[in-house]
Structure formats: C-alpha cells, structure tokens
Amino acid sequence: QVQLVESGGGVVQPGGSLRLSCAASGFTFSSYGMHWVRQAPGKGLEWVAFIRYDGSNKYYADSVKGRFTISRDNSKNTLYLQMNSLRAEDTAVYYCAKDLKTVAVHAFDIWGQGTMVTVSS
Amino acid sequence: QSALTQPRSVSGSPGQSVTISCTGTSSDVGGYNYVSWYQQHPGKAPKLMIYDVSKRPSGVPDRFSGSKSGNTASLTISGLQAEDEADYYCCSYAGSYTLFGGGTKLTVL
Numbered sequence: 262q263v264q265l266v267e268s269g270g271g272v273v274q275p276g277g278s279l280r281l282s283c284a285a286s287g288f289t290f291s292s293y294g295m296h297w298v299r300q301a302p303g304k305g306l307e308w309v310a311f312i313r314y315d316g317s318n319k320y321y322a323d324s325v326k327g328r329f330t331i332s333r334d335n336s337k338n339t340l341y342l343q344m345n346s347l348r349a350e351d352t353a354v355y356y357c358a359k360d361l362k363t364v365a366v367h368a369f370d371i372w373g374q375g376t377m378v379t380v381s382s
Numbered sequence: 383q384s385a386l387t388q389p390r391s392v393s394g395s396p397g398q399s400v401t402i403s404c405t406g407t408s409s410d411v412g413g414y415n416y417v418s419w420y421q422q423h424p425g426k427a428p429k430l431m432i433y434d435v436s437k438r439p440s441g442v443p444d445r446f447s448g449s450k451s452g453n454t455a456s457l458t459i460s461g462l463q464a465e466d467e468a469d470y471y472c473c474s475y476a477g478s479y480t481l482f483g484g485g486t487k488l489t490v491l
Binding site: 356374 | 383392416422428429451469471473474478479484
C-alpha cells in the first residue's frame with residue numbers, strides 16, 4: 262500500500278546536525294513533489310520544505326533557510342532532510358508528505374507517521 | 383511568512399453545521415486556488431479533507447465542503463458527528479512557500 266516511513270530522529274545538542282530519511286513505497290515516487298512538515302509539541306503544523314519530483318527546485322520556510330537542506334534519491338525512493346545548526350525551536354515531530362498531484366498543488370495526501378527531533382543540551 | 387489566521391476553537395452539537403474560517407492575504411489564499419484543509423486527531427498524522435479550495439479526495443464524506451471569497455477560505459462541516467471532533471488546519475500555496483493556519487479545535491458538544 263501507499264506508505265511513507267520516516268527515520269533518523271533523536272536527541273541532539275544545540276548547534277548539532279541530524280539527517281532525516283523518508284522511505285516511500287506503493288506509488289511512483291519519482292513523479293511527485295515531496296514536502297517536510299513539522300509540529301512542535303502542543304503546537305500547530307509548520308511547512309518546512311518542498312522538493313520538485315526531479316529535484317530541480319527546492320523551497321524552504323524562512324525559519325530553516327540556510328540551515329536545512331531537502332534532497333531526494335529517486336533510485337532509492339527516499340526523501341531526506343539534512344538539518345544543521347539546530348536550535349531549541351526546531352524541536353518537533355517531522356513528517357514527510359507526498360504532494361497530491363504530479364503537478365505540485367501543495368496539498369498533502371499521504372503522510373508518514375512522523376519522527377521526533379529534540380534539540381536540548 | 384506569517385501563518386494564516388484561524389479561530390482557536392469552534393463547537394457544535396451533533397447534526398449541526400459549523401464553519402471554520404481561514405484568513406490570509408492576496409499573496410497566499412487570495413492569490414491562488416491551492417487551499418487545502420486537514421483534520422488531525424490527537425497523536426495522529428494529519429488527513430487531507432479538502433484540496434484546490436473545494437475538492438474532496440475520495441473517501442472524505444460530502445459533509446465536508448470548502449469555499450473561498452477573497453482572502454478568506456472556509457471549511458464547512460454539516461451533520462456534525464462525534465468523530466469530527468479534532469483539530470483542523472488550513473493550508474495555502476504562496477508562490478515559493480506554503481503556509482498553514484494556526485489550527486482550530488472543533489468540539490462536538
């Protein structure tokens with residue numbers, strides 16, 4: 262079935278780095294744009310980043326621009342989020358999400374279960 | 383990149399209708415027909431309920447409907463049911479980024 266499975270979360274000190282992965286299955290991964298969305302504990306959803314189906318375009322929220330990098334490996338059906346210079350305010354559950362259409366409409370029809378990132382000393 | 387504005391909470395009795403508003407600007411909600419709505423139950427991943435302002439994915443009951451006027455989008459839930467109690471988020475494309483609303487807690491009385 263259509264599925265997204267995140268991994269790579271954990272506890273990291275402020276200023277540290279972490280790389281999240283999202284393994285996709287059940288659909289043609291290389292045809293869809295993909296997103297990362299996060300949710301701080303007890304807070305709302307925040308869009309983090311988007312990557313076009315072929316990796317040619319990437320967009321970021323201002324809050325992570327210059328620190329986070331989204332990438333993908335279509336041969337491995339895997340999405341990544343490299344997070345550097347982490348701050349306490351980056352503490353959140355990180356979800357990967359599939360765009361609904363092949364021509365990205367920034368609506369997310371499939372979500373992973375989420376992976377928790379905690380930035381704390 | 384300011385979050386879209388939603389009411390913190392709404393409530394209604396079973397069988398009634400409720401509407402959740404989502405206010406943005408001409409650079410996001412008002413500028414594109416790429417508004418979507420998500421339902422999130424505690425401890426669960428969000429679920430897509432409405433996309434392209436008013437379209438429903440397969441499997442979403444037709445009790446859920448979406449609309450937009452100017453810079454404000456709305457989600458209406460008719461015939462409220464107990465299982466509709468959840469947090470609801472609007473979302474809009476804004477060119478080079480995407481915005482969520484702050485979320486609205488729906489309580490079914």
